Amino acid sequence: MSAVPAATELAPTDSRRPGWRAWALLAPMVLWLLAFVVVPTAILLVYSFCERDEVGGVIFTFTWENYHRVFDPVYLRIFVRSVYYAGLTTVICVVLGYPVAYYIARASVERRNQLLLLVMVPFWTSFLIRTYAWITILKQDGLLNGLLLSMNFITEPLGLLYTPTAVVIGLVYAYLPFMILPIYGSAEKLDNSLIEAAHDLGAGPVRAFSSVIVPLTMPGIAAGTLLVFVPAIGMFAITDLMGGAKVPMIGNVIQNQFLQARDWPFGAALGVIFMLMFALTYVILQSRGARHAT
Amino acid sequence: MSTTPLAMIEIRAVTKRFGRFAAVDRVSLTVRAGEFITLLGPSGCGKTTLLRLLAGFETPDEGQILLDGMEVSHLPPYRRNVNQVFQSYALFPHLTVRENVGFGLRMKNVPAADAGPRIRDALAMVSLDEMADRFPHQLSGGQRQRVALARAIVCRPKVLLLDEPLSALDAKLRHTMQLELKHLHKKLGLTFVFVTHDQEEALTMSDRIAVINRGQIEQLGDASEIYHKPRTAFAADFIGQANLLNVTVTGRNGTTARVRLDNGLELTVAAAGLPATAKSALVSIRPEKICISKQRMDSENVFAAHIEEEIFRGATDQLRLVTEQGTKLNALVANESAMQEAFHEGDRVWCGLHLDDVVIVQTD
Numbered sequence: 283m284s285a286v287p288a289a290t291e292l293a294p295t296d297s298r299r300p301g302w303r304a305w306a307l308l309a310p311m312v313l314w315l316l317a318f319v320v321v322p323t324a325i326l327l328v329y330s331f332c333e334r335d336e337v338g339g340v341i342f343t344f345t346w347e348n349y350h351r352v353f354d355p356v357y358l359r360i361f362v363r364s365v366y367y368a369g370l371t372t373v374i375c376v377v378l379g380y381p382v383a384y385y386i387a388r389a390s391v392e393r394r395n396q397l398l399l400l401v402m403v404p405f406w407t408s409f410l411i412r413t414y415a416w417i418t419i420l421k422q423d424g425l426l427n428g429l430l431l432s433m434n435f436i437t438e439p440l441g442l443l444y445t446p447t448a449v450v451i452g453l454v455y456a457y458l459p460f461m462i463l464p465i466y467g468s469a470e471k472l473d474n475s476l477i478e479a480a481h482d483l484g485a486g487p488v489r490a491f492s493s494v495i496v497p498l499t500m501p502g503i504a505a506g507t508l509l510v511f512v513p514a515i516g517m518f519a520i521t522d523l524m525g526g527a528k529v530p531m532i533g534n535v536i537q538n539q540f541l542q543a544r545d546w547p548f549g550a551a552l553g554v555i556f557m558l559m560f561a562l563t564y565v566i567l568q569s570r571g572a573r574h575a576t
Numbered sequence: 577m578s579t580t581p582l583a584m585i586e587i588r589a590v591t592k593r594f595g596r597f598a599a600v601d602r603v604s605l606t607v608r609a610g611e612f613i614t615l616l617g618p619s620g621c622g623k624t625t626l627l628r629l630l631a632g633f634e635t636p637d638e639g640q641i642l643l644d645g646m647e648v649s650h651l652p653p654y655r656r657n658v659n660q661v662f663q664s665y666a667l668f669p670h671l672t673v674r675e676n677v678g679f680g681l682r683m684k685n686v687p688a689a690d691a692g693p694r695i696r697d698a699l700a701m702v703s704l705d706e707m708a709d710r711f712p713h714q715l716s717g718g719q720r721q722r723v724a725l726a727r728a729i730v731c732r733p734k735v736l737l738l739d740e741p742l743s744a745l746d747a748k749l750r751h752t753m754q755l756e757l758k759h760l761h762k763k764l765g766l767t768f769v770f771v772t773h774d775q776e777e778a779l780t781m782s783d784r785i786a787v788i789n790r791g792q793i794e795q796l797g798d799a800s801e802i803y804h805k806p807r808t809a810f811a812a813d814f815i816g817q818a819n820l821l822n823v824t825v826t827g828r829n830g831t832t833a834r835v836r837l838d839n840g841l842e843l844t845v846a847a848a849g850l851p852a853t854a855k856s857a858l859v860s861i862r863p864e865k866i867c868i869s870k871q872r873m874d875s876e877n878v879f880a881a882h883i884e885e886e887i888f889r890g891a892t893d894q895l896r897l898v899t900e901q902g903t904k905l906n907a908l909v910a911n912e913s914a915m916q917e918a919f920h921e922g923d924r925v926w927c928g929l930h931l932d933d934v935v936i937v938q939t940d
Binding site: 473475476478479480481482483484485486489490493494497498 | 631632633652653654658659660662663664666667668669670679680682683684727728731
């Protein structure tokens with residue numbers, strides 16, 4: 283992605299300036315991005331200022347009406363809830379994923395590959411099937427309740443499914459690998475002598491972790507946060523299936539506007555705001571990352 | 577066993593195994609307070625493992641390590657009053673020079689009012705006061721080396737461990753740093769344990785050298801002793817250059833003895849340490865001890881040879897000599913000035929050798 287802006291910085295006579303070969307190699311990707319990212323985003327932006335007719339068509343005018351509706355308390359509450367669930371998911375993923383990633387990164391090379399394979403095994407099964415599996419685990423007469431009842435931990439089955447808890451469990455389950463892999467990536471590069479140096483200079487395990495290991499694996503944590511938070515906030519399948527549509531997140535609302543409600547302009551406005559939020563998160567994380575790098 | 581009051585480090589019969597391989601094999605060593613001791617050996621000899629045992633990164637399988645009279649064998653590194661300069665420097669990339677140097681003080685909860693001046697002093701000691709706010713990646717190799725040094729001494733450890741700290745520097749800088757380290761050692765009065773595979777570095781810097789081979793100390797002594805009186809073939813060969821020759825004792829005459837090389841050349845040597853007549857031994861002759869001249873000289877051992885090969889090495893010329901009997905010897909002569917005799921390939925020369933310069937390194 284950086285190849286294009288970098289090219290403009292080179293002097294015209296610079297022999298390293300990308301020639302037609304470089305452009306030929308880049309062309310498929312540029313066309314792809316143009317057709318499936320830039321153009322749709324532009325359409326979305328245009329639609330977000332339009333009006334809806336009675337049958338769900340789009341009337342091309344200019345109005346801020348859709349954006350006013352976005353900031354209606356009903357939708358704001360859903361936005362806040364989405365941020366909260368996605369944030370909670372991200373935090374839980376960091377807490378669960380970090381030790382796993384760190385352990386894998388410190389293991390011997392052949393063991394590392396086995397463990398990484400285990401992290402990725404869930405991807406071999408369809409995401410929907412895995413989510414349905416969670417339903418059979420969590421439902422009223424499901425596996426978990428059955429187990430807890432038979433062990434006499436509880437007397438009444440727990441109402442887990444179709445609650446926010448179920449949604450967060452589903453989100454954490456779905457996105458944990460996306461937290462583990464980038465943290466693994468940066469932990470694996472961590473020079474062991476830095477940890478030894480920390481110990482040598484009097485840092486016990488906890489302080490070596492907090493003042494050397496965490497700062498040096500921060501790029502992985504930041505990348506993982508981005509990879510988990512962004513998709514989690516827009517997820518609608520898990521909230522539908524495991525939340526029983528009782529705890530809608532922003533993804534569900536947008537999906538609804540485009541499908542059931544047939545209010546494309548409003549859905550588009552939600553989408554635009556949503557994208558701006560991502561962009562903001564990204565910029566914040568980037569600038570923090572840049573501060574660490576210099 | 578009693579501890580002498582001056583012993584800073586006492587290693588007692590320490591063994592460290594990795595799997596079935598004993599990296600350190602029943603090593604005992606006592607280091608005096610304030611001493612500069614070098615662990616010298618080829619890679620894989622166990623010198624680094626020994627250093628890591630002192631630092632606490634490894635724990636011994638057998639034996640004990642005492643630091644200033646206190647048993648530390650199983651103490652973790654953060655509870656030992658030693659600091660290490662790492663081969664890769666291991667500077668924290670996310671911290672500035674000042675924060676790197678202050679790291680140990682922060683971990684020991686030294687108040688900032690105390691830490692500030694100590695960090696400044698340590699940086700001044702390695703002449704890096706100007707660089708305090710830079711990050712490691714903005715420094716040259718030599719500067720990083722100094723930061724690593726400052727970071728290790730700022731905590732005022734009892735022992736400073738140095739793991740081949742100069743190996744990544746270029747030759748010129750290495751020489752400067754050698755001297756600086758030596759001065760720092762004098763100024764601080766700390767006990768230095770220095771690990772290197774570079775024999776020249778060891779000879780230049782150390783009070784004593786422990787020559788390590790296959791997990792064991794082959795010889796322990798000061799630089800001159802190690803160089804002039806190597807006790808094993810390994811020590812003779814590893815430190816400096818050596819002509820290692822098999823000899824057979826042919827006869828004794830008071831304090832001297834005659835030995836014969838495998839292909840006939842006879843030499844007069846000191847009798848001390850030689851085995852009985854007809855037994856064989858291995859002797860070491862340093863190349864620069866062979867005196868060479870166009871004229872026949874007066875010496876215990878004089879023999880004729882011709883120069884088979886001459887290698888120009890700057891300040892010295894390395895000559896490959898072949899004696900009349902066919903023995904091949906390496907000799908080193910100062911590169912001739914116009915005042916001296918010049919030696920060239922094919923020349924016939926006389927070689928002289930003092931009997932004390934033939935050192936017995938191994939007997940059957």
